[in-house]
Amino acid sequence: MQNAPTLDPKLTYLWSIFVALKNSAPDCITYPQITAYMQIHGELSSFEVEAITVLDALHSQEINNYG
Numbered sequence: 759m760q761n762a763p764t765l766d767p768k769l770t771y772l773w774s775i776f777v778a779l780k781n782s783a784p785d786c787i788t789y790p791q792i793t794a795y796m797q798i799h800g801e802l803s804s805f806e807v808e809a810i811t812v813l814d815a816l817h818s819q820e821i822n823n824y825g
Contacts, residue, residue: 769809772806772810775810776810779791779792779810786814786818787810787811792811
């Protein structure tokens, strides 16, 4: 993909967290799942939690549009 967008290297860790949560979620990522993740891996900021939930909403939207 020649014109594919790139992810800022400073945010790749958020993508990794999103993918880990998404792989363990049967549907959408829930706050209890994020809380459980934080109990194992450490606290996330409100920005990080919001970013993950927005990514999940966008993922669901894409699935509904093209799935």
